[in-house]
Structure formats: C-alpha cells, structure tokens
Amino acid sequence: MSDKPRASQTVVDDFGDGPVLTASRCPSCGDTRYPPRAWCVNDQETMERVPVSPVGTLYEAVWVSRPPYGFREPYYVGYVDMPEGIRVFGRIEANGHELEHGMQLAHRIDVSRTEPEDVLGPIFAPAAS
Amino acid sequence: MTESVYVVGVGITPFGKFADESMKSLGRTASRTALIDAGISPRDIDLVSAGSARSGMLHGHESGVGQMVAWELGISGVAVYNVKAYCASGSSAFNVAYMALAGGFNEVALVVGVEQLSVRAEKGRPITSDGVEIESDFGFTPPAFFAAVTQEHMREFGTTREQLAAVAVKNRANAVHNPVAQYRNAISIDDVINSPNVSGPLNLFDCCPTGDGAAALVLMTESAVKRLKVGDRAIRIASSVVRSGEYEQVKSLTTFNLDVLASKQAYEKAGLGPEDLDVVEVHDAFTITELIHIEDLGLVAKGESGPAVARGEFSLGGRIPVSTSGGLLTKGHPLGASGTAQLVELVEQLRGESGVRQVDGAKVAMAQMSGGFMESDLATSCITILTR
Numbered sequence: 001m002s003d004k005p006r007a008s009q010t011v012v013d014d015f016g017d018g019p020v021l022t023a024s025r026c027p028s029c030g031d032t033r034y035p036p037r038a039w040c041v042n043d044q045e046t047m048e049r050v051p052v053s054p055v056g057t058l059y060e061a062v063w064v065s066r067p068p069y070g071f072r073e074p075y076y077v078g079y080v081d082m083p084e085g086i087r088v089f090g091r092i093e094a095n096g097h098e099l100e101h102g103m104q105l106a107h108r109i110d111v112s113r114t115e116p117e118d119v120l121g122p123i124f125a126p127a128a129s
Numbered sequence: 130m131t132e133s134v135y136v137v138g139v140g141i142t143p144f145g146k147f148a149d150e151s152m153k154s155l156g157r158t159a160s161r162t163a164l165i166d167a168g169i170s171p172r173d174i175d176l177v178s179a180g181s182a183r184s185g186m187l188h189g190h191e192s193g194v195g196q197m198v199a200w201e202l203g204i205s206g207v208a209v210y211n212v213k214a215y216c217a218s219g220s221s222a223f224n225v226a227y228m229a230l231a232g233g234f235n236e237v238a239l240v241v242g243v244e245q246l247s248v249r250a251e252k253g254r255p256i257t258s259d260g261v262e263i264e265s266d267f268g269f270t271p272p273a274f275f276a277a278v279t280q281e282h283m284r285e286f287g288t289t290r291e292q293l294a295a296v297a298v299k300n301r302a303n304a305v306h307n308p309v310a311q312y313r314n315a316i317s318i319d320d321v322i323n324s325p326n327v328s329g330p331l332n333l334f335d336c337c338p339t340g341d342g343a344a345a346l347v348l349m350t351e352s353a354v355k356r357l358k359v360g361d362r363a364i365r366i367a368s369s370v371v372r373s374g375e376y377e378q379v380k381s382l383t384t385f386n387l388d389v390l391a392s393k394q395a396y397e398k399a400g401l402g403p404e405d406l407d408v409v410e411v412h413d414a415f416t417i418t419e420l421i422h423i424e425d426l427g428l429v430a431k432g433e434s435g436p437a438v439a440r441g442e443f444s445l446g447g448r449i450p451v452s453t454s455g456g457l458l459t460k461g462h463p464l465g466a467s468g469t470a471q472l473v474e475l476v477e478q479l480r481g482e483s484g485v486r487q488v489d490g491a492k493v494a495m496a497q498m499s500g501g502f503m504e505s506d507l508a509t510s511c512i513t514i515l516t517r
Contacts (some may be wrong), residue, residue, distance in 0.1 A: 010263055033378065035263055035504075041376075060277035060382070062329030068270045069251040077268040079277060079382075079505070086378045087505055090267045101284060112267045121267040 006119050011035050012109055013049055019109040021052040021122045023086055034086035055106045055127050056082040061092050061099035070113045080105050080124055090122035097126045131231040135354055135363040136515065138167025138347030139473040144460040145311045146247035147341045152181070152188050155466075156243040157201035159343035163239065164202070167347040168359055171202045174347075176235040177209045180222030180242040181465035182259070182500075185213075187248055198241050208235060213465075215259060215500025216412065218242060219344065220371075220468030220511035226348050227369040236353040242469030243343035255327070256339055260501050260508060272336055272415070274502060276329030278382045279417040283330065285383055285432065288420065290330060292435030294321035296416040297334045297458055299444050304455025306485040309470075311340050311461040321416075335416040340461025344470035364479045367399035367493075367514040374506035383432075387510040388425040388499060395495070395512035396427075403427035406449050407491040408478045410471035412498045413456040422497050423451060426512075445486060453478060453486045464500075471496040472513060479517040492517045 013022040024036035024047035031040055037047055061078030076092040091112055105124040112121030140162025142155050164171060177195045185191030195209040212222040219242025226238035255270040282288045298318055304310035324333040354360045372391035396402050413419035420434040428449055429437045443451040454474035457467055475494035477483050494515045501508025
C-alpha cells in the first residue's frame with residue numbers, strides 16, 4: 001500500500017492546480033474524446049490533453065447493491081454527459097437528492113476505490129444551483 | 130467463391146460449478162461428444178479453433194487452450210487457433226473455423242468453447258470484464274452498466290419491471306427441459322421481482338450466474354461431408370459475421386449499433402431476413418439484454434420487446450422462440466463456452482432433436498453473442514445464421 005493514492009494514469013492529469021479529470025481534443029478538428037486517445041479518429045492528428053468541464057448532465061445513475069472487489073459499501077454510479085460532447089462514468093454522491101435523468105452534476109477528483117490501494121477518480125455530486 | 134460449410138457434430142457438458150473438473154476435462158469431454166456425434170475420428174480433424182476468455186488469469190493457460198484440448202483427444206499436426214473476445218470468444222472461434230473452411234484452406238474443423246470460472250478468488254461478487262480497467266476503478270460492474278441501460282429503456286419506452294421479469298421466467302421455463310442447464314426450477318414473476326437487488330432495477334434473477342462448462346462443434350466443407358459420408362444431419366452455416374463496436378461518445382444506450390449492423394450483414398449474406406427466423410439464441414446475460422438484442426436483430430420493433438415478451442411471442446410455441454436452451458440466465462455464463470453452447474442448441478433444434486424444447490419444423494436459426502465494453506458500446510458482436 002503506497003502513501004499517496006494512485007491517480008488513474010489515463011484520465012487524471014495535473015495541469016498545475018491539482019489533479020483534474022482529463023479528456024483529449026484534436027487541435028485540428030476539435031473532436032473531443034473520453035477516455036483520452038493518442039490520435040484523432042477523424043484525421044489522425046496527435047490529440048492534446050484538456051481538462052473536462054466542471055458540470056455535466058446526468059444520463060443515468062444506478063445504485064450498486066452488491067459492490068465488486070475493491071469496494072466495501074454500496075454506492076451510486078452513473079453516466080454524465082459533459083458540454084464538450086463526451087460521456088463520463090463515475091461514482092456519484094447523492095447527498096440526499098433524488099438522482100434524476102437530466103439533472104446537473106459537478107465533479108471533483110477524489111478517492112474512488114480503496115482496495116487493493118486507493119485510486120483517484122471523478123466523483124460527481126448534485127451541482128449547487 | 131466460398132465453399133459451403135456445415136455443422137456435422139455437436140457436444141456439450143453440463144453447465145454449473147464443478148470443483149472436480151478442469152478446463153482440460155471439460156474441453157475434452159465436449160469435444161469427444163462432438164466427434165462421436167459426427168461419427169468421425171480425431172484423426173479426421175485438420176483444424177482446431179478454441180474460444181476462452183479468462184482462462185489465462187485463472188488456469189495458467191493465457192494461450193494454448195486449443196493445443197491442450199487437441200492433445201487430450203489425440204489430435205496432432207494440425208492448425209490450431211486460440212481466440213479471445215470477451216463473452217464472444219467461442220462464437221469468434223467458430224467464425225475463424227468457418228472462414229478457414231469456407232476459404233478452402235481446411236476441410237474438417239473442431240471448434241471448442243470452454244471456461245471454468247468457479248475457481249476465481251472473488252466468487253460471489255459480480256464478475257468484472259476485460260477492457261474496463263479505468264471504469265472498474267470508478268465502480269463499474271456489468272450489472273451496473275446494464276442497470277443504467279434498463280432505466281433508459283424504461284424511461285424511453287415504458288418497459289416495466291414485470292416485462293423484464295417475463296424474460297427470466299420464460300428462460301427458466303425452457304431450462305426445466307434442458308438437462309445441461311445450471312438452474313432448472315421454474316420461477317414466477319414475483320420470484321424475480323422479490324429476488325435480492327444487484328443494481329438499479331436489476332435483481333439477482335435478472336442477472337446470469339457464472340459457471341463452468343464447454344461446448345464443441347465439428348464443421349466440414351461440402352466435399353468433406355461427401356467424402357466422410359456424414360451428411361444425414363448436416364446443418365448449413367448460412368452466414369457468420371464478426372464486427373467490433375461503433376464508438377460514439379454520447380448515444381442512447383437502448384440500442385447496440387454493432388448488433389444492428391452485424392445482423393444486417395448476416396441477413397444479407399444469407400439472403401434471409403428476421404421474418405425467416407424460426408428459433409433464436411441471444412446474449413441474455415441480463416433480462417434487459419435479451420430485450421435489446423431481439424430489437425436490434427429486428428425480431429420486434431424498437432421499444433416493443435417488453436410487451437411482446439410478456440405476450441409470449443418469444444416463448445416456446447410463440448412467434449419466434451428465443452433462448453430455447455434456457456439461455457445464459459439459466460445455463461450460467463462460462464464466457465468462452467456460452468457462444469458455442471448457443472450454436473449446439475440451434476443445431477439440435479434444426480435437426481429436430483430438442484425433445485420437449487423442440488420448435489416444430491425449425492428451418493432457420495440465428496445466434497447473437499456480443500462481448501466486452503468500449504466507450505459506451507459493446508466491443509464485439511458475432512452473428513451466426515444456420516439453416517437446415
């Protein structure tokens with residue numbers, strides 16, 4: 001077990017202000033993809049890594065009653081559609097709210113799973129209105 | 130110009146959890162049964178194609194499952210291919226053998242799908258899938274994914290909890306008459322609705338169990354069928370298509386475009402359409418996946434699968450019986466074996482050898498098996514059409 005949580009190497013970057021969720025964008029055609037790709041599927045340009053917008057729209061959220069290995073307690077997960085046209089999967093903290101299709105959710109980077117080691121990932125929660 | 134290719138032998142082991150078996154014993158048993166069923170000697174085989182998905186991490190057979198089974202049977206000096214494609218490993222192995230025979234490179238092939246999952250350390254918890262390392266760190270499980278799919282299907286089309294349960298009830302009713310199925314007691318709509326929750330709207334009886342098992346087929350070219358005189362019960366492969374996912378970022382999860390496109394290809398190659406199908410096996414890993422797959426294959430209009438299943442259109446005696454074997458929901462899902470098990474069921478149906486489960490006069494059958502997850506889509510789809 002390491003002291004520092006492992007950041008998911010493929011979707012979490014630090015652009016200088018701490019870890020943030022990262023997508024890739026083609027500098028030529030602007031196509032944005034998540035998880036990030038090395039090359040653009042349209043024109044094979046090298047993609048640049050960009051931070052994902054802070055707030056998205058919930059597509060579907062579900063309760064996981066039987067957690068898999070790596071998770072001790074039941075939790076919510078879901079798919080959130082971001083303004084740049086990407087869909088992000090992650091855990092959701094409902095904070096007492098009903099999680100409904102179309103609601104706005106904000107994300108932060110935090111510990112997503114604890115076994116066999118801590119791993120950082122996006123955690124969504126209802127956005128402050 | 131391609132050769133016509135036929136299935137001339139099938140074999141299957143019971144599906145379940147068998148601590149005393151191994152991939153080796155399961156694989157050789159199903160294969161030997163298929164050879165005996167075909168009425169040929171192991172020495173007649175000139176190609177072996179093996180499908181298994183997770184044998185590497187569990188059994189020290191990251192590669193070489195096909196060679197191992199061939200050795201057990203006394204088959205040597207032949208072409209051997211090992212195919213890994215998630216849940217569609219066995220179906221993909223079938224496609225490889227089909228291509229080799231259709232292309233005239235080989236004449237007599239053994240296809241075997243085999244898996245033993247009961248030895249995994251984390252048994253009792255949802256099994257993960259290969260290829261979802263990132264999402265798995267963030268809480269992804271296949272049931273959670275399909276729970277989200279279910280909610281979307283309910284929201285978009287009004288599909289109900291009872292209609293989902295009708296899929297599980299139907300497939301159990303079929304399994305009552307299938308001696309190789311893992312769970313063979315009949316269940317009711319209430320049993321499904323009252324079974325323990327797994328994720329979102331999906332309960333335990335909406336989800337396929339894991340398991341161990343193997344299923345094998347012997348394939349032959351038309352000239353080999355004549356040479357070896359095994360044509361009495363030969364079933365023709367009208368088409369076999371493998372296709373990867375259509376990766377889009379923001380899409381409806383209520384359809385899997387790869388299945389729509391792969392089945393369209395398969396129908397065109399066979400010169401047939403959904404209206405010609407007599408019996409179908411789909412990848413019913415979850416109740417919702419059977420509903421979506423039968424829509425994507427064109428058996429029913431988009432969004433109308435729930436009421437149609439509840440009306441009995443896909444039950445034995447219905448318009449197009451689906452999952453007559455009991456499906457993955459009752460046989461369990463020994464990943465690499467599930468695809469070949471579907472094909473064994475359909476060959477027996479087309480031969481008229483399915484007993485109580487027989488679809489009267491079945492002449493055209495389709496198998497659909499998808500696998501893996503990739504960018505909000507499935508990673509691969511295999512469609513097979515068989516004709517008598």
